[in-house]
Amino acid sequence: MIGRGVAVRSMQRVVAILEAVAASRGPATAARVSAGTELSISTVSRIMRDLAEEQMLDRLDDGSYLLGSRMFKLVRDAREGGDAMATIHRVLAELRDRTGETASLHVRRDDTRVCIASVDSRHELRRVVPVGDAIPLVGTATGHVLMAELSAAEQTALIDRARATSSRVELLGRLREAAENGWAVQADGLISGVTGVAAPVRVSGRIVAAVTLSGPTTRMPTEVVEKILPDLEEAARRIEPWVREPS
Numbered sequence: 001m002i003g004r005g006v007a008v009r010s011m012q013r014v015v016a017i018l019e020a021v022a023a024s025r026g027p028a029t030a031a032r033v034s035a036g037t038e039l040s041i042s043t044v045s046r047i048m049r050d051l052a053e054e055q056m057l058d059r060l061d062d063g064s065y066l067l068g069s070r071m072f073k074l075v076r077d078a079r080e081g082g083d084a085m086a087t088i089h090r091v092l093a094e095l096r097d098r099t100g101e102t103a104s105l106h107v108r109r110d111d112t113r114v115c116i117a118s119v120d121s122r123h124e125l126r127r128v129v130p131v132g133d134a135i136p137l138v139g140t141a142t143g144h145v146l147m148a149e150l151s152a153a154e155q156t157a158l159i160d161r162a163r164a165t166s167s168r169v170e171l172l173g174r175l176r177e178a179a180e181n182g183w184a185v186q187a188d189g190l191i192s193g194v195t196g197v198a199a200p201v202r203v204s205g206r207i208v209a210a211v212t213l214s215g216p217t218t219r220m221p222t223e224v225v226e227k228i229l230p231d232l233e234e235a236a237r238r239i240e241p242w243v244r245e246p247s
Contacts, residue, residue, distance in 0.1 A: 027064035
């Protein structure tokens with residue numbers, strides 16, 4: 001499994017290369033990008049080829065590169081989705097204010113759940129969930145909601161790849177509970193001392209995202225979780241019209 005530090009460095013290289021291509025006057029060569037980023041030309045060449053395969057860069061016949069069609073689509077989608085994200089942020093802020101805890105929205109990316117919007121608690125002691133934060137699905141309330149209605153084969157494969165400390169039987173049981181309840185709670189899971197409770201966001205009947213409240217376990221005993229569940233579920237319903245179904 002790739003360590004977090006290695007993953008962060010890889011992402012930093014990708015960002016640096018994309019920025020260098022964007023700043024270039026005309027098509028950018030691997031040699032020019034290498035000089036501007038202080039990365040080796042072999043590393044730059046490899047990453048640029050990979051980015052071209054993902055349409056993040058377009059490779060010209062002479063071997064130079066321009067920003068790719070997928071990059072421009074991302075910019076267009078971001079502009080079109082501005083109102084949606086503003087609304088989502090407002091709903092999360094209201095949920096934070098009603099419950100006192102950090103409210104966040106997550107989607108699944110392969111074996112992880114990724115935060116796409118977050119509003120931090122105002123408490124001095126709080127759970128901070130940065131946008132872009134990615135942690136494993138298995139062992140988190142958010143992940144269990146996102147996994148709840150997958151096929152048994154998909155659930156088992158995700159659990160086996162996670163190498164979780166809990167048994168497969170126990171984790172499958174938690175996923176059944178999440179599907180039956182329509183929400184999931186996890187105390188002292190991947191992060192010691194933190195409790196999370198999550199509810200699904202649906203589009204066309206499918207779970208496409210999860211709204212999560214998280215904070216110190218000392219502030220979120222069972223009775224508090226039960227009290228905040230209606231607010232959490234209401235927020236998830238309010239967000240549904242503003243979330244796109246994955247293509």
